[in-house]
Amino acid sequence: MKIHYLQHVAFEKLGSIESWARSHSHPLFATKFYQGDPLPELATIDWLVVMGGPMNIYEEDRYPWLAQEKKFIEQAIKAKKPVIGICLGAQLIADVLGTKVFPNQYREIGWFPIEFTAQAQESPLFNFLPQTLNVFHWHGDTFDLPAGAIPLAQSKACAHQGFIYHEHVIAFQFHLEVLLENVQQLIHHGRNELKAGKYIQTPEEMLVVTEDNFLTIKTAMTGILDRLSA
Template identity: 65%
Template sequence: MNIHYFQHVSFETLGSIEPWAHSHHHYLSGTRFYQGQSLPNLEEIDWLVVMGGPMNIYEEQIYPWLTQEKEFIEQVIKADKGVIGVCLGAQLIADVLGASVIKNPDKEIGWFPVEFTQGAKNSSWLNFLPQGLEVFHWHGDTFTLPKGAIHIAQSEGCIQQGFVYNKKVLALQFHLEIQTKNAQKLIEHCGDELGLGKYIQTQDQILNNEEGFKKAKEAMITLLDKLPD
């Protein structure tokens, strides 16, 4: 399988997705927009993974490649290929599908539980997930549910934590791919956001959660093992 990823900044990488792809002998390629790299040929990829980033989906004047990226995501979805979006990636998918991307009432930064909906339980892709799971967040924006999408998760601080569209498009507001080194990099580059807030943890709370990192990795790997055909 040919998996292509979109990376927006150097410090938001594939995390646990990369070793999974290598261990299953999938071909992995990427577009690093921060390095000015070009888009792939649509025909040559099977799945697209869209990673996170500190920018917003509506900042095309600052990041002009956002326009091309959205157009390509739309083409991938129309071609009935698989897409997974993480955080900013999820917001880009929502925007492409006609939903609104807006400021969330509160920033969510750190480990907070999400509750999976009946929609997730009914999905052959996601039905392994427990009713609730503590997951890692780092976002200030959220999205409305696109028309035709199935709402799969919510948290106390953010109603729209994820959706599935046409069974092969998955948007996750949170970071199941997170590993300790990824969290360290986020803190290094975006630690100025760790201020006061109902849903903002400290650096120590974020990094000293061995069980959280372990369960996130387990969920990410199982999710990838169950990729729809």
């Protein structure tokens, strides 16, 4: 199974998605927009993963490749490819599905619990997870629910933490994929965003977590990928 991922900045990487893919011998290919890489032919990929990034989906003047990326994501969804979007990736999916992406009331950065919706808990992709899960966040924007999508989860800071669309598209506003080194990189490159806020943790608070936190989200991410690939 050929997995292609779209990477917007060098420091937002696949994390546990990469280790899952390699453990199943799924080849990985990338379009790294920050290096000027081209997009592939859609017919040559099986899965599409759209990563996060500090830019916003409406900054096409600053990041002209965003327009081309949106068209590619839309084509992949229409072709019924499995598509996973994380943070910015989720917002790009929401945009191409015709709904509004906008600044959330609160920036949400750090470890905060989400609560899965009843509809998500009935989905075969998510029914193995507990109702509440402590996950990692780093976002300022959010989105409305696209038509035809199932709401995934919510947190105290953000009403829409993701959605499932036609059982082959998953949009995560939060980060299940991060490993310790990914969080360290986000902190290093995003310190300018770490201003005092109701739902913004300090670097020390983000890094004081135990290995169990990372193991929990890794188990959740790999379980979802196992079910999506079944």
